[in-house]
Amino acid sequence: MTDIPLLSLAIWVPILGGLLVLATGSDRNAPLARMLALAVAVVGFVVTIPLYTGFDTTTSAMQFVELSSWVPRFNINYHLGVDGISVLFVILNAFITIMVVMAGWKVIEDRVAQYMAAFLIMSGLMNGIFSALDGVLFYVFFEASLIPLYLIIGVWGGPNRVYAAIKFFLYTLLGSLLMLIALLYLFMQSGGSFSILDWHQLPLQMEPQILIFLAFLIAFGVKVPMWPVHTWLPDAHVEAPTGGSVVLAAIALKLGAYGFLRFSLPIVPDASQELAWLIITLSLIAVVYIGFVALVQADMKKLVAYSSISHMGFVTLGFFIFNPMGVEGALVQMISHGFVSGAMFLCIGVLYDRVHSRQIADYGGVVHTMPKFAAFFMLFAMANSGLPATSGFVGEFMVILGAVQFNFWVGFCAAITLILGAAYSLWMYKRVVFGKVANKHVAELEDLNSREFAFLAILAFCVLAMGLYPYPFTEVMHASVNELLRHVAVSKL
């Protein structure tokens, strides 16, 4: 098992498969493109399963490591590996790709091959981000993943797609340029190494630490997105096609959060401690402020987009309270948010495909015509408001416990989400699903078809399984998280 380059497969199967899908060409071959895309997505997922089954939970070291020289002159390596922090995201990403292919099955009729290829390639690139252990390799994947998403929004998006796509691109590009400078600085300081693991051990003075921290903060903070650099996300979500929103929420937002754990905390631990108050403040603003903003949204996608920002606030909060409960809770929250926000966007997509509106006011009484849909949507809305027995509860609960342990008032502010999350999720649900049939569009709705039922049922299973038995998820993380926190506690000065 060990000699199979699993991580390379996880990266290159979707990318090469995507190119193959692209080769089917015009929309005449659309059915073939769809089948091929699904096959590639499934294979891409299957190759990630051994990453979990073969994972050694007792060590914090990198596993499934692949190392070969790429650009010897600058000591740049093709260096891959995963630990307890990243492995679940590779699997989640491969899994979500299947959902996305299924979600775009009938809905996308225009440039099908290109659409499917874009998602597959992006999936491979994002696996690259989660498993890259070389700074340049990471950067290349990080930047390259922008392009498919940019195209997805710009080509298959809504009426205002160009504004949204450019806003998204510029926002994130601005951030990553600062990261590039930081990476080059670290290359110089470390005497010519791009290895992220070497950088973890690199002693640094406080001043450069702070500067590096800020550079990373901007790069990753935009991706997360953290308040106040979050405004690209609602626009991007609203314009993106359903699949784009799903990937954006489920995976792309995690890249930034992952960056904090892989770069900021271990490379500049002293600055992280020094500036933790800043991140905690921004996170709490995200949780509370954005929670209120989500409450008044009239567009369902915007509402879920804001709710995503609020949930991601929990993630960054959990990282910077520096206790295992907080960090693991944040990681659990990231995975759960992948399922739940993905499912929420898919649910909205199901409605949008039928009525072609995302306005809450255009709905009402959907339960009469779509009872099955209503049941799934209820589950996901409840998961979004953190109800126990759903995955949404686990991470929130852990982060709140960790936050109370850190400081009562931080926990107090974080716990406000209990009320706000329920308020915006269920108020939307009430207006869309309950009540009398609002108009003839709703009266004509057809309930889920078997394809839609399938992907919602799979996600529902994940949400419930993780909520009822999170043990297998947290088990993977312990060693790496403990090692990370131990590392952060040791000063580099």
Next chain:
Amino acid sequence: MTDMQTLYLLVPLAPLAGAILAGLFGKAIGRTGAHVVTILGVAIALAASVYIYQDVQAGNTFNGTIYTWMVAGGLTFEVGFLIDSLTVMMMLVVTFVSLMVHIYTIGYMAEDPGYQRFFSYISLFTFSMLMLVMSNNFMQLFFGWEAVGLVSYLLIGFWYDRPTAIYANLKAFLVNRVGDFGFLLGIGLIAAYTGSLNYAEVFAQADSLASQEMAVTGWPLITAICICLFIGAMGKSAQVPLHVWLPDSMEGPTPISALIHAATMVTAGIFMVARMSPLFELSDTALSFVLVIGATTALFMGFLGIVQNDIKRVVAYSTLSQLGYMTVALGVSAYSAAVFHLMTHAFFKALLFLGAGSVIIGMHHDQDMRNMGGLWKYMPITWFTSLLGSLALIGFPLFSGFFSKDSIIEAVHASTIPGAGYALFCVMLGVFVTAFYSFRMYFLVFHGKERFGNAHGHHDHHGDHDDEEPSADHHHGLAPGQKPHESPWVVTLPLVLLAIPSVLIGFFTIEPMLFGDWFKDVIFVGDNHVGLKELEANFHGPLAMAIHGLQTAPFWLAMGGVVVAWFFYMVRPDIPAAIQRIFKPIYCLLENKYFFDRFNEIFFAGGARALGKGLWKAGDQALIDGVAVNGTARLVGWVAQMSRLFQTGHLYQYAFVMIIGVFILLTFWFNRG
């Protein structure tokens, strides 16, 4: 896993299996299939509970883990059971009342298209409630806590067509979430300072908690923990000011009002505090807080019961008031009296609710008491069982409610904790109020002139509220000339079966529960608190207590309430109308439920929306997007615009600029040195 453990597991899982079968395969198994599987599930749970009860009585308690849910940050999160006398009593109450409600539902929901769904929900509720009471740790407690809230949400909004119902269920969920907010912080504090979520391990460290202060705020830790936990109880058990959801929850079908919003779920808060007695006993401040909140609820919610015309709402306010009594008992450290009242109340209040439901069936879904009257002739079983339930509620000697309520009043009397004087006043006056509104309802419904079949002339009655008037679409009522009829046996059988414990259970259980060893090792009362000790010294058997009860003030207050109700509503019906006219402002205050709803609607709901809108428009759109993002874009555009001016394409301008440049350069170069 031992046989007993399998049996413990069977208790919650049997109703869960029923719920899953009825919920997911409702179409396949049909209506009969749905009620058969769910009733079977609950019956198994009841039978197993009885067996476990005997086992516990033989001295076999259990505290252990079923499975490890998660391990993180040094904390182990487990799903496990704690089976002791308190748990098993709750299990019996929950499964018994649930079984009665399941049977009753066959009749009550007979014509409803959501029949299977309803059975699935109530079985799911039974599962959740059992998980809550059987838990041995805070995480599972919170699990059950939220799960019962979810089912309550689903059931209040069961008729999702009705705007009032879907308003009420959202309100119920959100208000409960406010309570949960405090509850979760309390659990967080416990986890942070004890490093455990297991009851037994936490209680073992109670003394060390009591000696600590909270970091950051410097508050006494134990008081903060207890008040946070109690805020959770305030939400679930509907204590002022988080009570506002319970009256509105009457929008749900009547069986769930009986099961969830009277007998079981709303008492979860009481149960929780009783379970946490080793913690609460260490903080007098928290106990005083509990006491004052409970006393306020007991009296002031009772007042509201007087002015209601909807039969279910009278019972709902009576539930609020009785929950207040239980909370008072907790506040004076009479935990066992609180749990005792919880139990008796579960029986007689479920009975009253189901009786009200039977009346509603008989009246063809008219809930307005002003359209009733003289029903005793037509519905003899409903009438008689309701009378028994009302007597139990007002605490008539020998009825179950007498023993529990009198014990609470005596315990308040003996207590010296700050607030006890106020509480005594509230609970004493509350006895009169309870008797008055209970028998006002009783006389209006079952006696006096027959007012039904009157083509609904009451609609223009002044002082009616839109939200109280049952919405028009389901408001059938009796046609002129039509007579009410007794309900089918599936409805009356549960009434009879509930009437028996409502009358008898207090007599037989007061001695073991309050003064015996039943709750020994489970409920803890500190030496500095009187609790029930004084009462115990004066207790000479239940019969003596009942006879003594005839000479005490509460009895005469209750009788006074009954007589006044009789006089006002049977003899001189013009008096209440006159009082209403004279004391218009007070009536208005009561009619508007002390304006809690309006305040919440304007201040919290409206405030949150306004704040959200403000942050969105001013923060996100104007400041961040308007100034920062698009401003940057405009700035870049402006700079580009400016620099473009220099590139005019005219050679003479370039030449001119170049000459100036050379001139400046040379000047500086020559003057350098």
